[in-house]
Amino acid sequence: MGKARPFLEVFASLLNEDYRFPVLEIVAFIFFLGPFTGFWIFSPPGPQSELTIADLIGGFSTFLSMAFVAPVFGILILRNIAHGFGNELERGVIQHLLSYPLKRRSLLTARILSSIGVVFMLLLGIMVFTFYVVAPDITFTYIVPIWMASMAFLSYPFLVASIVLILTLFFKRGSIALMVGIVLYFSSFFLIMILLITVNVKILAIIYPSIALQFHYQAGWDPSALKLWTPSFIEACLYIGAGYALAILILMVGYLYFDRKLEI
Amino acid sequence: MKHKIIALLGRTGSILIVIGLALGLVSTQPPRVVTSTFPSRFYVFPRRYTLIFPPPYIGTPSPRYGFRFSVTFNNSLQFYIIATHPSQLREWVFSWTKEHYPALNESQVYREMFNASVLEAYLQTHPENVLLNQGVKGGWSIDFFPQKATNVTVVFSNPSIMSIDMNMKITGITTPVPRNHALMLIQTLLVSGTVLTLPWAVKKSKDYVRSR
Numbered sequence: 431m432g433k434a435r436p437f438l439e440v441f442a443s444l445l446n447e448d449y450r451f452p453v454l455e456i457v458a459f460i461f462f463l464g465p466f467t468g469f470w471i472f473s474p475p476g477p478q479s480e481l482t483i484a485d486l487i488g489g490f491s492t493f494l495s496m497a498f499v500a501p502v503f504g505i506l507i508l509r510n511i512a513h514g515f516g517n518e519l520e521r522g523v524i525q526h527l528l529s530y531p532l533k534r535r536s537l538l539t540a541r542i543l544s545s546i547g548v549v550f551m552l553l554l555g556i557m558v559f560t561f562y563v564v565a566p567d568i569t570f571t572y573i574v575p576i577w578m579a580s581m582a583f584l585s586y587p588f589l590v591a592s593i594v595l596i597l598t599l600f601f602k603r604g605s606i607a608l609m610v611g612i613v614l615y616f617s618s619f620f621l622i623m624i625l626l627i628t629v630n631v632k633i634l635a636i637i638y639p640s641i642a643l644q645f646h647y648q649a650g651w652d653p654s655a656l657k658l659w660t661p662s663f664i665e666a667c668l669y670i671g672a673g674y675a676l677a678i679l680i681l682m683v684g685y686l687y688f689d690r691k692l693e694i
Numbered sequence: 695m696k697h698k699i700i701a702l703l704g705r706t707g708s709i710l711i712v713i714g715l716a717l718g719l720v721s722t723q724p725p726r727v728v729t730s731t732f733p734s735r736f737y738v739f740p741r742r743y744t745l746i747f748p749p750p751y752i753g754t755p756s757p758r759y760g761f762r763f764s765v766t767f768n769n770s771l772q773f774y775i776i777a778t779h780p781s782q783l784r785e786w787v788f789s790w791t792k793e794h795y796p797a798l799n800e801s802q803v804y805r806e807m808f809n810a811s812v813l814e815a816y817l818q819t820h821p822e823n824v825l826l827n828q829g830v831k832g833g834w835s836i837d838f839f840p841q842k843a844t845n846v847t848v849v850f851s852n853p854s855i856m857s858i859d860m861n862m863k864i865t866g867i868t869t870p871v872p873r874n875h876a877l878m879l880i881q882t883l884l885v886s887g888t889v890l891t892l893p894w895a896v897k898k899s900k901d902y903v904r905s906r
Contacts, residue, residue, distance in 0.1 A: 442698050454705065455712045462716040466870045481758075556713065563717065563871050563879060564758075567842070 436530045437540060444544035448510045454552065461502045461556050481565045483572045487579045488649020503553055503587035504615030510545035511594050512611055516604020524694055534689045542681065546591045554580050575643070578667055582640040585673035589637065590614045592680035599684055599692060631658050635669045636676060642669035697897070704894020707887040714883030721876040725760070725837060725867035729753070733863045738771060738852040743813045746848035747780040748864055755846055757872030760839035763848065765830065767860035774817070774849040775826040775838060783847050787812050810851050839873060 518524045527537055557580040562569040569576050590611060597607035614621070622641075625634045635642040644650040645659050646666040661669070729752055738744045748761065755761055765773075776783060791798070791807040794815075798806060806812070817824060825840055840846065852858050 449705070451705070452708070452712075455708050458709045459712045459716050462713050463719060466720045552709070559713070563876065566872075566875055 433536075436532050437536055440527060440530055440532060440537060441540040441544060444540055445548065448514060448544050449548065453506075454548075457502060457506060457549075458552065458556060461553060462560065464502075465560060481568060483568055483575060484647040484649035486561060486565060486568060487575070487647050488644055488651075501616055503549060503584070504590065504611060506549045507546065507587070507591045507594055508608055508611045508615070510549075511541075511591065511598055512604035512608040514604075515541060515545065515595070516598045516602075516607060519598065519694070520603045522694070528694065535685055538685060538688045542595070546588070546595075550584060550588060554584060557583065575663070578670060579640065579643055582643050582666075582670045582673070585639045585670060585677070586618060586637060587615065589673065589677040589680070592677045592684070596680055596684040596687070599687055602692075626655075632669075635661075636672045639666070639670040639673040642666040700893050700897055703890045704897075707890025707892075707894070710883045710887030711891060712887075714880050714887060717871070717876055717883065718880050721869070721871050721873055721880070723870055725762070725869050727762075728759075728866045728868050730865040731863055733861050736850070736860045736862065738850050738858045738860060740852060740855045740857060741810050742808050743810055743849055743851040744808070745780055745783060746850070746862065746864075748846065748848065752864060752866050754843055755838065755840050756843035757839055757841060757875060758870075759866065759868050760837055761846075762835060762837050762865040762867050764835040764863045764865065765860060766833045766862075767858050768832075769852075769854055769856060769858045770829060770831040771858060771860070772851040772853060773826070773828045773830045773834075773836075774813075774824060774851065776816075776820075776847045776849060777823045777825050777840065777844045778820075778847055779845040780847040783816070783849075787816060790815060810853065813849065813851055837867060839869070841874060 518527070528534070530537070532540075558569070558576060561576050561580070593614065594607045594611040597610055598604050601607065618638075622634065622638060625637065631641065631645070635645075642661050643666045645656060646661050646663055648656050648660065731749055731752060736744055736746070752761070753759060763773075787807045788803065791803050791812055795803065795806060817827075825844075825846065826836075826838060828836075838846075848864075850858075850860065
């Protein structure tokens with residue numbers, strides 16, 4: 431408990447600062463309500479047969495991912511890291527946190543858990559719950575693909591969160607990270623299209639692993655595009671792992687920089 | 695530490711309540727009409743029943759895609775929705791009638807199989823297939839969503855001694871979430887959320903009163 435107590439103290443204080451009531455509640459409300467409303471408005475009319483796993487991963491979740499995951503995740507990350515953490519570094523408030531008997535990397539861990547971890551877990555939980563609400567039978571039958579799909583949709587926002595964090599650390603302020611974050615989070619659809627034209631779909635699938643899963647289920651894209659590649663489920667999971675590995679690699683660089691190089 | 699755990703549970707509870715409310719809002723959206731049949735006129739003769747075959751283009755109902763039955767008639771009827779394909783039900787009543795009235799010839803069997811007593815026999819032997827059993831009178835409309843995707847047959851039985859002239863229209867409707875399922879989830883979310891939030895809310899209000 432000796433080392434854990436100051437860590438928990440810092441973590442609790444960061445949580446309190448990042449998510450004052452009712453920030454998380456509003457985010458949860460918008461994140462849950464949005465995809466249903468959008469899907470409701472844009473779903474094609476006509477007699478509907480029972481949904482399949484391909485429908486869920488291809489149709490419903492594409493909308494969920496494009497329209498809501500990145501922007502909602504983005505707003506909180508930009509608020510917590512680029513704005514919150516950036517200000518702490520810029521104004522020297524971080525020195526107060528460094529006065530705790532904690533190693534620098536533990537402090538950064540508390541910051542990452544508070545700023546990214548909580549949002550990540552909340553959105554992951556809501557996504558799986560959304561799948562369960564729409565199609566309970568399919569969610570039970572295909573629980574692993576549903577979890578993998580939810581993880582895949584959060585991979586890109588997580589990657590951008592890592593980039594925002596490292597930029598905030600490098601520049602010791604949040605303004606540049608904020609700009610880069612806004613561009614990356616709110617233009618994900620256009621970025622996918624540009625990258626699809628300019629680079630190979632397999633390389634694109636490392637940045638957006640949900641593409642690998644959609645191509646595996648042959649859903650959510652134009653049929654001519656789906657002919658490009660049909661990965662196996664294991665292959666799609668490897669791409670999801672690669673996406674997270676890339677984000678974690680960037681976070682590790684951030685850890686090393688914060689621990690050894692950053693002068694405060 | 696105890697206060698922090700109460701706050702953590704309280705915030706978890708408040709998020710559950712908010713998700714429950716959002717789900718409630720989604721599930722109160724009125725169903726959207728996606729397709730419909732032309733109004734059709736039927737006669738249900740005394741002490742007999744009529745099978746209605748929903749046309750193939752209207753699709754198979756599921757928890758998110760249901761049927762709206764709009765009916766107008768001049769008397770009271772017994773309305774059933776049976777979870778079986780109309781041709782299967784027809785086959786069953788035909789063979790049951792043939793088995794129980796062996797003296798009848800084929801055309802007599804066809805006439806006798808639409809007796810209300812034959813339907814009663816089916817309902818008694820297949821109670822699990824009866825999705826809805828309702829006495830209806832005059833102008834009437836109902837939105838029907840089954841618990842799982844299934845073929846359905848609509849049956850109107852006339853228990854009276856007068857013929858009934860009936861107009862009916864079937865409309866395919868869709869909702870964003872399966873309603874029965876959503877209702878159970880909303881209750882669970884709101885109750886568990888309230889239980890988790892209560893200690894935190896009490897502590898907050900005590901702190902507020904003390905600070906004043």
